[in-house]
Amino acid sequence: MSEREYEININPDWIKMYLGKIVLGLLILVGIFTAVKTVGPEEEGVVVRLGEFDRVVEPGLNFIFPYGIETMHKIPVQRQLKQEFGFRTESANQRSEYSKTAYGDESMMLTGDLNLTDVEWVVQYRIIDSYKFLFRVRNAEKTLRDMSEAAMRKIVGDHTVNEVLTVGRQQIATSVEVLLQELCDEYENGIRIDQVVLQDVNPPDPVKPSFNAVNQAQQERETLINQAEAEYNRVIPRARGEADETIQLAEAFALNRVNRARGEAERFNSLFEAYQQAPEVTKQRIYLETMEKILPKIGNKVITDEKGNNVLPLLNLDKKN
Known part of the structure; x- marks a missing residue:
């Protein structure tokens, strides 16, 4: 069979049928592709029908009208x-x-x-x-x-x-x-x-060295100020504490002297009153109290008779038995 005879024997109806099936299949694929939409877990879909807002769909598999009748915009509402x-x-x-x-x-x-x-x-x-x-x-x-x-x-x-x-x-x-x-x-x-x-x-880059120098000077100034404040906080409270301690010691010393003076004055008044009531007894008591204070301070004591003329009993007084 020649090539011319083969072309003549092709039926035009078959060509139309096959073309129709192909077009129908393409339309179905395009319809499925434009109708099935997947919205991610961090998104929500905004459906627009013929240019006008229609609805909002949740994440997952969603269906819209195909062939551009409805379109979907996916907005990441859960994402920063x-x-x-x-x-x-x-x-x-x-x-x-x-x-x-x-x-x-x-x-x-x-x-x-x-x-x-x-x-x-x-x-x-x-x-x-x-x-x-x-x-x-x-x-x-x-x-x-x-x-x-x-x-x-x-x-x-x-x-x-x-x-x-x-x-x-x-x-x-x-x-x-x-x-x-x-x-x-x-x-x-x-x-x-x-x-x-x-x-x-x-x-800006042209003036950055000057700004850095100024910042460094400011930082050094802040450092010196902090050091001075630290030294101040170390010395001044200590000086104030020592001053307070000195004042408290002086007040305690003054209080002690005043109380002692008052006690001695009261003791003198008591002795004077006792002297007025019994002069001889008071003199004797004062004498004995005074001797009791003096004798322990004069060391060894030797008491002799006025008529004694022999010094031998006075020898070896410091000898310990």
């Missing part, structure tokens, strides 16, 4: 998202790599005392309302980025460069977080701000 400013994370491994190239316009800003500073920060947020996130604001993530940059520039503009670089960093981050949440509520973009973190704050 973040936006980086002034840098980008190239790889998040054990040693993360960052890139600052071409992001200087985001991070370079003016402080309240008209100084430039390079501020890198991260905004961590969550989508809490997928409907508002999709339909209240056009391109909510781009809008959030613009709001974050505006809020940071506003807050940094209210502080001096020293506050931005040193002690005011936490306060600035907190203020930006509060202001950014207020803007999100005002715009109704369905976003909740979890945290604003100042990743790094530095002076």
